[in-house]
Amino acid sequence: MRVLFVAMPLIGHLFPMMALVETLRERGHEVMVATGGDAAAVVRARLPVAEVAPPIDYRRAAVRGLGAHPVLAWQSGRGMADPRGGAHVFAVTNRPMIEPLSRAAIEFRPQVIVHEPFASAAAIVADRLGVPTILHNIAFDNGTLIRRELLPLLTDTALPAPASTLSIAPPSLAGVEGQAVRYTPYSTPGAATPAFLREPSTRRRVLVTRSTMLGDGPNPMLRAIVRAAPQVDADIVIVRPDRKTLHTNGLPANVHTTGWIALHEALPHCTGMVNHAGAGSVYAALHAGIPQIATPAPGDRAWNALSVQRRGAGLAVPARSITAAHLNTLLADPDLAAAARAVAAEIAAMPSVTDIADEITRSASTW
Known part of the structure; x- marks a missing residue:
């Protein structure tokens, strides 16, 4: 055929x-x-x-x-x-x-x-x-x-x-x-996920992804996360940071950056995820069974973010409004984690x- x-x-x-x-x-x-x-x-x-x-x-x-x-x-x-x-x-x-x-x-x-x-x-x-x-x-x-x-x-x-x-x-x-x-997860062929992301961490870890559709200019979600990071007891890993974040001197000690990765290799070892509410990233977190913060935006992204929030598997927070309190809730709320695991089980079935x-x-x- x-x-x-x-x-x-x-x-x-x-x-x-x-x-x-x-x-x-x-x-x-x-x-x-x-x-x-x-x-x-x-x-x-x-x-x-x-x-x-x-x-x-x-x-x-x-x-x-x-x-x-x-x-x-x-x-x-x-x-x-x-x-x-x-x-x-x-x-x-x-x-x-x-x-x-x-x-x-x-x-x-x-x-x-x-x-x-x-x-x-x-x-x-x-x-x-x-x-x-x-x-x-x-x-x-x-x-x-x-x-x-x-x-x-x-x-x-x-x-x-x-x-x-x-x-x-x-x-x-x-x-x-x-x-x-x-x-079923699928990643960019040749994506090289660093070894530390493919292994369990002794600290809580948050993976952050952004949209590349609108270019590589300053990203309000990343700015908000970097600003909040010192008040968050976790490692924060930004995938494909924008130019400004990548070249910023003096990022908080708990903020790390990486290039293209296979999300499905890294997310099982993360406590939570922050993303731009693109369907691919949202599904990746759901498949991994971890809670997420998704940022509403035009197209289908508010729908995606609110769907996750209504299910209880994450939070819908505007990109520039993310605070340390949101990130700490993502890391510590047992109800968000339980709902995310339930959706992962639903997907598996x-x-x-x-x-x-x-x-x-x-x-x-x-x-």
């Missing part, structure tokens, strides 16, 4: 699908990934990749997609995963993908196309080729609604529904339509990607 996976040129959009990509490949199926930018760069050495999308300038796409829609812009700015606002932003990046993706698909001749919701240009190409699609949700927002809002912005043709829909969302956090499939690969293989002949 030949399977084409399609994702926006963003690591956070491709990586949630990579467990299925690699499982199908290990079972002898032909797979290809169609994406672009950083997402293409980090998997090209391991997989056949079709470059079909330029890197995303998120600010420009947001202005172009939402500039004429002030209400949608306001709703998207709230960060509550509004599907209409998200569709208008990602329509800007989907349109130039359609023809390059079509050419790559014609050459590859897939029997099924798997795509994440924000890459719904794949559904147009699948319809041209007469092959079924699988919609692979990648976060806590409902990809069925995103696809439904996005496609009319790209085509006037009524397209078939996906043959199947997959969801990695733990039901206790978000009710996302689709067949449940267990979240979801059907494995191997089960889903078997189901796709069995069903493909009937689609």
Whole structure:
């Protein structure tokens, strides 16, 4: 079976699908990934990749997609995963993908196309080729609604529904339509996790990650954490710090920095995590069973952070407002830790990607 996976040129959009990509490949199926930018760069050495999308300038796409829609812009700015606002932003990046993706698909001749919701240009190409699609949700927002809002912005043709829909969302956090499939960590190939992060620590440890989507300028979350660190009895490790933090002289003695790492190697040895509420980081902490502070922001990031807080597995705190009190609560609150462990157990009980690969293989002949 030949399977084409399609994702926006963003690591956070491709990586949630990579467990299925690699499982199908290990079972002898032909797979290809169609994406672009950083997402293409980090998997090209391991997989056949079709470059079909330029890197995303998120600010420009947001202005172009939402500039004429002030209400949608306001709703998207709230960060509550509004599907209409998200569709208008990602329509800007989907349109130039359609023809390059079509050419790559014609050459590859897939029997099924798997795509994440924000890459719904794949559904147009699948319809041209007469092959079924699988919609692979990648976060806590409902990809069925995103696809439904996005496609009319790209085509006037009524397209078939996906043959199947997959969801990695733990039901206790978000009710996302689709067949449940267990979240499986995937890290940047070649990421070198320092030895001290792969081992238990004699002190409590907090791992901090930030968004790279908006560049490498000053980061209010990191500034707040560095300011609070002297009042926190724990080691704080910042992954991929921004330039200002990296080159600051005299960081607090308990603040350390590191480059790209495999989060799933480090998080089991951490007491807590602080992140930018991107779905990949949020899922990494949940999978590891540790509480987190997630910082609400536009797009889906307020939705992600509040979903974690409602479940009791962490705190939603604005980036610039993080204090020592928040960090000490993260480290010491037994209810946060217990809820995080419960979600990890829930994730572990979801059907494995191997089960889903078997189901796709069995069903493909009937689609």
